[in-house]
Amino acid sequence: MADYIGRLGRQELEAKGITGWNWGFADQVRFYELDALNHVNNVVFLKWFETARVRYVQDLGLTSYGPGDPQLVIRHQTADYFAPMHQNESYVVTARTSSIKSSSLVMDYAAYAEGECRASGSAVLVSLEQDGKTRRPHVAEAVARIIEEDGAARG
Amino acid sequence: MADYIGRLGRQELEAKGITGWNWGFADQVRFYELDALNHVNNVVFLKWFETARVRYVQDLGLTSYGPGDPQLVIRHQTADYFAPMHQNESYVVTARTSSIKSSSLVMDYAAYAEGECRASGSAVLVSLEQDGKTRRPHVAEAVARIIEEDGAARG
Amino acid sequence: MADYIGRLGRQELEAKGITGWNWGFADQVRFYELDALNHVNNVVFLKWFETARVRYVQDLGLTSYGPGDPQLVIRHQTADYFAPMHQNESYVVTARTSSIKSSSLVMDYAAYAEGECRASGSAVLVSLEQDGKTRRPHVAEAVARIIEEDGAARG
Amino acid sequence: MADYIGRLGRQELEAKGITGWNWGFADQVRFYELDALNHVNNVVFLKWFETARVRYVQDLGLTSYGPGDPQLVIRHQTADYFAPMHQNESYVVTARTSSIKSSSLVMDYAAYAEGECRASGSAVLVSLEQDGKTRRPHVAEAVARIIEEDGAARG
Numbered sequence: 125m126a127d128y129i130g131r132l133g134r135q136e137l138e139a140k141g142i143t144g145w146n147w148g149f150a151d152q153v154r155f156y157e158l159d160a161l162n163h164v165n166n167v168v169f170l171k172w173f174e175t176a177r178v179r180y181v182q183d184l185g186l187t188s189y190g191p192g193d194p195q196l197v198i199r200h201q202t203a204d205y206f207a208p209m210h211q212n213e214s215y216v217v218t219a220r221t222s223s224i225k226s227s228s229l230v231m232d233y234a235a236y237a238e239g240e241c242r243a244s245g246s247a248v249l250v251s252l253e254q255d256g257k258t259r260r261p262h263v264a265e266a267v268a269r270i271i272e273e274d275g276a277a278r279g
Numbered sequence: 280m281a282d283y284i285g286r287l288g289r290q291e292l293e294a295k296g297i298t299g300w301n302w303g304f305a306d307q308v309r310f311y312e313l314d315a316l317n318h319v320n321n322v323v324f325l326k327w328f329e330t331a332r333v334r335y336v337q338d339l340g341l342t343s344y345g346p347g348d349p350q351l352v353i354r355h356q357t358a359d360y361f362a363p364m365h366q367n368e369s370y371v372v373t374a375r376t377s378s379i380k381s382s383s384l385v386m387d388y389a390a391y392a393e394g395e396c397r398a399s400g401s402a403v404l405v406s407l408e409q410d411g412k413t414r415r416p417h418v419a420e421a422v423a424r425i426i427e428e429d430g431a432a433r434g
Numbered sequence: 435m436a437d438y439i440g441r442l443g444r445q446e447l448e449a450k451g452i453t454g455w456n457w458g459f460a461d462q463v464r465f466y467e468l469d470a471l472n473h474v475n476n477v478v479f480l481k482w483f484e485t486a487r488v489r490y491v492q493d494l495g496l497t498s499y500g501p502g503d504p505q506l507v508i509r510h511q512t513a514d515y516f517a518p519m520h521q522n523e524s525y526v527v528t529a530r531t532s533s534i535k536s537s538s539l540v541m542d543y544a545a546y547a548e549g550e551c552r553a554s555g556s557a558v559l560v561s562l563e564q565d566g567k568t569r570r571p572h573v574a575e576a577v578a579r580i581i582e583e584d585g586a587a588r589g
Numbered sequence: 590m591a592d593y594i595g596r597l598g599r600q601e602l603e604a605k606g607i608t609g610w611n612w613g614f615a616d617q618v619r620f621y622e623l624d625a626l627n628h629v630n631n632v633v634f635l636k637w638f639e640t641a642r643v644r645y646v647q648d649l650g651l652t653s654y655g656p657g658d659p660q661l662v663i664r665h666q667t668a669d670y671f672a673p674m675h676q677n678e679s680y681v682v683t684a685r686t687s688s689i690k691s692s693s694l695v696m697d698y699a700a701y702a703e704g705e706c707r708a709s710g711s712a713v714l715v716s717l718e719q720d721g722k723t724r725r726p727h728v729a730e731a732v733a734r735i736i737e738e739d740g741a742a743r744g
Contacts, residue, residue, distance in 0.1 A: 205355070256316075285439060480635060507631075509670055515662070
């Protein structure tokens with residue numbers, strides 16, 4: 125699996141003044157992310173958080189999303205919007221797990237630009253079998269790693 | 280302005296067993312709304328709620344989104360997901376205002392299919408001048424109408 | 435499978451002054467389809483054509499897109515844009531097959547609003563096995579139906 | 590204006606074995622770009638070409654897309670698809686102008702991954718005033734630069 129373009133770790137995030145996160149990626153606003161008000165549409169931030177989530181759970185070993193591996197589905201999410209973003213702006217999206225149980229977890233996300241947090245969010249995720257219904261416990265190693273790296277509370 | 284295709288009022292919603300809402304529209308899942316897990320992506324529900332919101336605030340008179348009219352921007356939103364949706368499924372999205380202040384409001388949304396609520400959401404919206412910064416009070420007539428029709432609390 | 439909301443047949447299309455097509459659907463521009471220039475983004479027309487295509491090939495029996503059924507993938511497509519479209523505009527998208535071979539077909543699409551064609555397109559589609567590689571011949575009944583209904587040339 | 594993340598010039602492209610192009614950018618497939626067939630949707634390639642186009646015409650000086658500057662709208666586009674792309678795949682999108690007239694131009698695009706061209710496209714673009722109707726001649730310096738850098742034919 126190719127390295128994520130723009131992938132940032134704790135030290136690189138801290139060098140940008142973004143503290144409290146171990147996992148992030150850098151990117152830039154594209155034209156198709158703007159809406160008719162000429163700023164990044166509110167839903168696009170949730171796509172950025174999804175991009176972070178998908179790669180984060182692959183990196184940390186919760187799932188590969190492949191056949192035989194757990195599905196991770198969203199039960200609840202929130203987003204707060206602090207300031208608009210515009211065409212070509214560079215930004216960093218961060219992700220971490222705040223708590224994890226045997227077959228669910230709670231994640232936090234944020235989008236930073238020019239040193240300020242433009243939007244943040246959270247999501248409650250549930251681990252399911254490929255049938256999309258039955259709960260499937262997390263891989264123990266991934267849980268241990270998430271607790272160690274992110275300081276996630278064991279729920 | 281053309282009538283919304285699939286626009287439903289209180290009576291039509293109640294005839295479908297959907298109570299507590301005055302405003303809704305009917306639609307159907309399209310292929311581009313599915314993700315790689317072959318169900319409607321979580322972000323798509325928020326696009327449906329946006330579609331409802333944009334048309335609702337136009338219908339109720341808060342803004343036309345045109346030059347000179349207020350911008351309505353999102354400060355906070357939440358979504359809860361109860362059951363997945365699939366290609367070609369018919370659904371109804373509903374919208375209402377739960378509370379309204381001089382230059383902000385709180386809206387609720389839901390998506391129903393086959394008589395059950397598949398997802399719900401809420402949004403805190405702020406009315407701004409075209410500069411995207413200065414608060415702009417709502418049109419008084421729109422506020423009165425929203426309180427009357429939706430029973431919104433005056434915040 | 436639920437009926438397509440807004441589905442139009444030859445007579446309904448002709449009643450709207452749209453001739454030469456047997457298959458169409460009516461819809462309305464949504465906020466998320468606008469780009470920063472405040473008109474429908476060029477790529478969105480191709481999503482509309484996709485929505486038509488997916489439902490057309492299901493209606494005509496080429497594939498259900500389900501397990502065991504052929505995949506239909508795009509090899510080539512074109513689009514021509516004649517006039518912009520805006521928020522809330524009602525439109526009709528039409529689809530037909532111009533020629534069909536044993537495991538491929540060529541389709542035409544158009545988007546009409548206020549009696550004029552705003553955009554048109556075409557696509558070359560190939561029928562594949564679920565492996566996404568091996569050619570799979572069309573269902574003979576679907577081919578016969580497409581030739582009869584659309585007057586498609588047998589390639 | 591921030592540098593484009595992943596922006597590649599002629600030498601960097603040639604180092605990747607991609608010849609005949611002066612302008613490109615590197616990126617990676619995101620989850621939201623996949624469709625229900627679990628590969629990158631055909632329309633997404635056109636979004637990538639749009640991302641290239643918007644930044645290319647800003648880089649080359651045809652427009653900033655800001656107030657007072659020309660609008661560049663699409664009249665015609667084509668796309669050819671050679672092989673599917675999947676989650677996390679790294680790719681390079683390239684753009685160039687093949688011919689340019691006083692108020693229009695023809696651009697080519699391609700998407701490369703693992704040394705092969707997965708999709709290509711072309712677009713006919715027209716330069717308009719902010720009214721979206723009246724033709725507006727290109728900036729002479731931008732035309733000269735495009736002819737020099739891309740070897741575009743003067744139409």
